[in-house]
Amino acid sequence: MQLHLAAAVVLSLALLLPSSTTAHNITRILEKNPDFSSFNHYLTVTQLAPEINRRETITVCAVDNAGMSDLLSKHLSLGGIRNVLALHVLLDYFDAKKLHQITDGTALAATMFQATGSATGSAGFVNITDLKGGKVGFAPQDNGGVVSATFVKSVEAIPYNISVIQISSILPSPEAEAPAPGPSQLNITALMSAHGCKVFAETLLANPAEQTFEDNVQSGLTVFCPGDDAMKAFLPKFKNLTAAGKQSLLEYHGIPVYQSMPGLKSSNGVTNTLATDGASKFNFDVQNDGTDVTIVTKLVTAKILNTLIDEQPLAIYQVDKVLKPKELFKGVLPPSPAPAPGPDADAESPKPSKKKHKSPPAPAAPSDSPADAPDGDVADQTTxxxxxxxxxxxxxxxxxxxxxxxxx
Known part of the structure; x- marks a missing residue:
């Protein structure tokens, strides 16, 4: 009886212990192998990596750098590259064992390209076939059923969560590679100037970042534009940045996908930006604060105040603060106050000095948000x-x- 009671108590206590869940990170999985560096890079810049990380029961068909060179030689827009790579993300779990045990020898897998709604008909599906000689073939539905790639090896597998496999080449798809419909003729900076973001627009026009914004409109672009008051107050700090820093800061205010307001509210989490490049993360969090949507960096929390335009493939939102990335501003601390004189020094100097002493620097003024503090990570460490x-x-x-x- 006592043993049963002991077992029951032990079980109850075990349930109280914190549990941990394993979340996959496609970027970290792929960066272990340099052969996938190009594929990994474009998953990041096209915003597919965060979508992959949010999903469960998924298979990523990676190709090596040589295969990516074949894709990049077609000079597709960023939106076209995104569609092609989305075709390589299967919305089902296929590890090496399952690929060789496909029921009836063939399976039709839906892809992330199909899930976006950009694919028409069956163009967003991939046929997987168990072939002779132990090979497994992959054929996009809109490629005439022709097997265009074969299974090479398993890269990593977390059973029934994510499987990353290597296939021999890029899956060709006329539908995915087709140019996106051209946007209406819109002048981004003119829209900003006419709706309270003139200072940001003028700053953007004088910087190479303006071309980056223009290049991404066709494939999808969302801009978070600081209002005039916020941008004017920030200009002295902006002028102190290097040329590369100025461009990165401006590009940090755009993401290379179209996001409507409902889309922003439903896809909270870490988001890469136009400034993101490999190790230079330059990302921020999109969060909901009641009915408001906020953009949260390590240094500032900005609220969306107004929608300038929301017309696919372009969305521009006015925010109340300049978005400051930690890559440019982390560690910039106010000067430390001069040390106070010790008691012995006072004893040796009975007469006050006639020299004028400078007052120690005043402590930094409190920021608008707790997240503005440069050492905001301290709270995370304490937690x-x-x-x-x-x-x-x-x-x-x-x-x-x-x-x-x-x-x-």
């Missing part, structure tokens, strides 16, 4: 420390009680 303490405390209680009941 993590508390979490580790709580986990350790639970574990200690758990093992102590286990030992006590085993003595009964």
């Amino acid at each position: 993590n420390g508390a979490a580790r303490f709580n986990a350790g405390g639970y574990a200690a209680i758990f093992f102590t009680l286990c030992f006590a009941f085993l003595q009964l």
